Amino acid sequence: MENTNNLFFREIELAGEIYRVSDLPSALGGSLARLPIVLRLLAENVLRNTDGRERDEAVAAIRAWLPAGTSDAEIAYQPGRVLMHDTTSTPALVDIAAMRNALDEAGVAPEVLNPCLPVDVSIDHSLAVEAYASRDAATVNLQTEIRRNAERYRFLRWASSALDNVRIHPPGTGIMHTINLEQLATVVTTECRDGHIWAVPDMMLGTDSHTPMVNGIGVLGWGVGGLEAQTVMFGMPTMLRIPDVIGVRLTGALRAGIQASDLALVVTNRLRVLGVTGEFVEFFGPGVSTLSAGDRSVVANMAPEYGATTGFFAVDEHTLAYLRSTGRSESHLRLVEAYARLQGIWFDPQAHPRYSREIEIDLSAIGWHIAGPRRPQDLLDYGDSAKALEAVHFEPASAGNIPCHAVALAAITSCTNTSDPVLLIAAGLVARKARALGLRVPHWVKTSLAPGSPAAASYLERAGLLDDLAAIGFGIVGFGCTTCIGNSGPLTTPIRDAQQAGQAKAVAILSGNRNFPGRVHPDIELSFIMSPPMVIAFGLAGDASRNLRDEAVQATEDGTPVYLEDLMPSRNEVLEILARANSPEDYARDFAIASQNPAWHAIEAPATALFPWDEKSTALRRPPFASLSEGSLLGEYQAYPLLIVGDDVTTDHISPASGIPPDSLVADYLVERGDDRNDLNVFASRRGNWEVMMRAAFHSKTLNNLLAPQAPVAHTLHVPSGDVEPIWEVAQRYRQEGQSVVLLAGERYGMGSSRDWAAKGQRLLGIRAVLAVSFERIHRSNLIGMGILPLKFPEGIGPASLRLRPGDRVEIHAPSESLAPRAPVDVKILRKNGSVESLQATAAVETLLEVALLRTGGVMPSILLKAVSDAKKTAGSGVA
């Protein structure tokens, strides 16, 4: 092994080839083994991507993290790639297209604006379950998706040809996080820099909160908003405070028949109780070695549900086994192992690094679980759904023909629980046993199976389980997000009728990761999340309040009761089938076949540097905020609250993704422009049209606007007129009157997905600052990306204690020059009766880069100012 005697990198032989690598062991010295592995990886990133004083200070700060297990120091992070999906990429790419227009208008060649990192875009979020329980359901749903989204997909095809470094994975290729695990992740990557071949850890960012799924195979990556992704795409690092790292020590082993989904729900519950928002989580201890990489990825996937940035598992033999089982080459596996061992990032079950805080989970104590009916952290024993539903206090208006808490949707859905073949094979075995016993899903239940990977069809078919699943209604409806993102399609007629008559409050049963009211369907407030085999069991029961611990799932034709234990397979049964049915060749081949999707390739795209906007389009409009003239919203001002909301307001509340109600104002706007009221698609499909999304902001039946509690959906109060009008119209009135507006919120404002439209919508409404008790991490960052100042109330103060009344105003003192990370900001409450209350809020701003973004008005003005300045420098230097 050769060492060039450079402290920061060296040339070595790994798996028979010579590579340049960061010299992590020399840089970290004795600290290496005591630091959590996620911090070792951040140190590697700093070593490779910074230099001089910045590098020395960052490495020293990471070493200095050890004594206290915490730090206030900021470091730069530069991922090697970015992953997006169609609904976050469309607005990001629309922004880039609009920024190209802005450059063109400023006299700068638009072609100069291109992402400098590889950007993978998965088109997975727009597939809806229109057809189900039929042989051609997947084909019908795919055709419907492409027809409905034709204009948006034409734009994405333009982006992939007009922009450098953008690669699009068409509809049908699977769910982004499964694609990441199976196709994109290398764990250790090789790249050419300055004429040398480097071996580097695969590190990434994704514009989706479930990006940490890839942490399950030792790839460091997390979810960011589309705006933060734009920052890194255009060559700026993302800055982060060296995180606290929560160590979760796993002991024991899962008992036979207990699934990774059960473990993920337990972890979610335990970490939500502990409180890990915004922190990194790393799993360690001997229990880790009993989990497959598939199990780990399920647990890692739910990091946003436990509130963490990551849920990291380091590389070991199980990681290599996963890479092998999904078709990666043996030579690559050798490189991964050699690199991880050399750099001290290979997992050791006996090691006990220093963590900021620790908890221990005994895997052998975990049983079958479900979670709900409104939040993923509300863990229940699988027999306790009835108890949880009792708390809902639903009194049926009259007796109906279906159970009062009938199962409306039984969906095997989501990257979380359809990426691990073990879970789908377990579901298939439940289906096989149910089929053999002649059990049927009741007619009111809408069933679906939407795997994350087309390879799932191959291994299920080889195992003969595809037939069993289809026979009881769980045939494949496509490869995409479907029910998990709210694209569950229409409910069955018996459910719709019973709900309308007040006879039932139906429940969704899904193997997803989130169950906020309205998330999976606008008319479904209650949902339980659980493992895929358990979804089938509840689907067969047809009644979400059935206690499957003590009561039968169903009876056979001759009246013999069938219990859950009769249906659930043992782990050995599953593993035996997996060994026979899985073929490593499936993964690359099936993905390549799906990528050739002829309907996708038939979409014609314009071949121009500037996108030709169509003034009549209802899908794509040039957004006003991607411009050089957007100014900073900082300053000293008085403002009316546009809305006041309570705790746990999610990004689904702020910017819905689900179906556009045909009787809504948004529908009226679209119909006036020629769209068909009965085929308006989902809000998420309109994120290229800012006029729709501005009207859609806060369009949620379950959002309670404390300023006007009785107002219709998406309405608020205008002061002083007292008029209750659509929110965007009230916002327009305030703008015309020269009034500023702010928003007040309770705890965890912006929970849920990473959608940047939740922040863009607020910017379009003119909101200058959001004052909240606390913010969810990604939404806080998105607000800053749009130039909106997030402010935290002082301890003990919030909308509930302030009791603002119509006519009360808020005065904010946040001049640009005095803003700093976590700086105090003076706020006054100006009561209508003339009294004044002062309080000191805190800027929820973490880094100097965020301060700079707020000073320029957000990410897009910053990118444009830099592009113009670079162009001037180039022109000044005489370079053409």
Ligand code: SF4
């Ligand atoms: S969590 Fe759901 S919506 Fe998000 S990527 Fe996974 S399947 Fe799609």
